[in-house]
Amino acid sequence: MKRNLTCIICPRGCSLTVELENGNANVTGNACSKGAEYGTQECLCPVRTVTSVLRVSNRRDTMVSVKTAVAVKKDDIFRVMEVLKNTLVTAPVEIGDVLLQDVFGADIIATKAVK
Ligand code: SF4
Numbered sequence: 001m002k003r004n005l006t007c008i009i010c011p012r013g014c015s016l017t018v019e020l021e022n023g024n025a026n027v028t029g030n031a032c033s034k035g036a037e038y039g040t041q042e043c044l045c046p047v048r049t050v051t052s053v054l055r056v057s058n059r060r061d062t063m064v065s066v067k068t069a070v071a072v073k074k075d076d077i078f079r080v081m082e083v084l085k086n087t088l089v090t091a092p093v094e095i096g097d098v099l100l101q102d103v104f105g106a107d108i109i110a111t112k113a114v115k
Pocket residue numbers: 007008009010011012013014029030031032033034035036
């Protein structure tokens with residue numbers, strides 16, 4: 001099987017071709033090794049950093065923006081969002097605070113301060 005991708009690691013945007021055979025990926029079209037890593041990851045186990053917001057229980061109409069500390073498997077994104085939807089946090093919150101631990105392998109950290 002062959003897939004064509006655009007590398008999103010840097011603005012150059014190399015056109016990658018990834019050939020998949022027996023669970024291995026052979027990447028061509030990449031100008032550097034990061035493109036090979038990206039193409040392999042994207043075809044064998046795609047991951048994404050999830051960004052969202054959490055409700056703040058002790059501040060009226062207030063949300064705090066958050067993201068996963070590391071990328072999670074693309075297949076787990078909706079499960080992560082379901083956890084976030086049902087989570088309330090309590091202010092004060094500082095940027096970088098870990099608000100939840102190990103949600104499908106990633107801590108959830110604040111990207112906004114709420115005083
Ligand atoms: S392969 Fe390398 S040079 Fe090309 S877009 Fe990806 S990171 Fe940039």
